[in-house]
């Protein structure tokens with residue numbers, strides 16, 4: 001079973017524009033779609049689509065549309081009731097796949113609510129193989145929340161085997177995930193190129209490259225990811241947009257690329273990549289094959305509209321090319 005925590009879930013509204021986004025103009029939408037979102041929620045949705053057992057842990061009132069969407073999609077969840085509605089995030093998609101995203105801050109989570117959310121997660125995580133801590137943190141939540149949750153998960157009695165912990169976030173919460181003691185550091189991090197630059201810096205390694213340069217230079221991305229692994233993280237799955245992804249562990253580094261796809265909406269592509277990785281990992285696949293499924297899932301997600309996540313049968317792992325890389 002794979003448990004996800006989304007501290008700041010959202011109702012994702014995707015507005016399709018007829019042409020390029022025109023700042024300061026009135027534009028008519030071609031279509032609008034609405035999905036329950038937030039990074040952990042998307043991972044759970046992708047796992048359900050492929051028949052895996054998962055629970056999405058999140059804040060949200062009984063009647064919140066995000067929870068209604070999860071019920072409709074038959075995604076199992078455990079929600080902590082809060083007094084305020086969850087946020088709505090808007091994605092404006094242009095023909096050709098360019099996406100502009102506007103994410104709200106989300107409702108404040110009080111200290112008591114944070115503690116109750118951790119309690120709910122710990123309860124749900126008994127017997128889990130992986131726990132995914134994903135997305136931004138809502139107002140009121142300290143940046144080291146994921147490190148705290150990781151420590152709490154590792155300190156509880158899991159019986160036979162403790163779950164592995166994956167973190168996918170950005171900014172301060174991501175940097176804080178590698179800044180504490182060994183107990184608070186995750187088994188897997190899933191940065192994109194921009195987040196990899198920030199993470200490497202937090203690990204004391206200056207890449208001297210922009211996110212765009214790292215996407216175009218997977219060897220450099222692997223060197224940056226290796227610096228993060230040396231700081232005490234089990235593995236780094238760095239997604240590089242249309243250029244695929246690199247995986248770095250203590251034992252090796254690999255690049256995976258997929259033939260070009262027609263990108264429709266890249267929202268949730270990174271979450272789908274993580275779901276693909278976890279799916280293969282749950283089936284006992286070797287690291288390079290977990291990476292293969294991650295990129296197959298990411299490419300399929302990019303070719304689907306809105307925050308739609310693919311099922312494994314919609315992915316083409318055989319089309320993915322794996323290359324071993326040096327990491328130092």
Ligand SMILES: Nc1ncnc2c1ncn2[C@@H]1O[C@H](COP(=O)(O)OP(=O)(O)OP(=O)(O)O)[C@@H](O)[C@H]1O
Nearest residue numbers: 192239240241242244263268269270271298299302
């Ligand atoms: N334009 C694209 N064409 C083909 N595949 C893509 C494209 N964009 C993304 N992907 C696939 O999706 C994966 C994740 O993309 P990306 O690195 O943009 O993640 P991300 O920024 O975390 O995404 P998000 O936060 O929107 O979920 C890539 O590794 C790749 O497999």
Ligand SMILES: O=P(O)(O)OC[C@@]1(O)O[C@H](CO)[C@@H](O)[C@@H]1O
Nearest residue numbers: 010037038039089103135136268
């Ligand atoms: O504001 P955050 O938490 O960083 O990201 C939230 C979000 O952009 O992430 C998902 C795509 O990865 C969307 O479902 C959601 O709207």
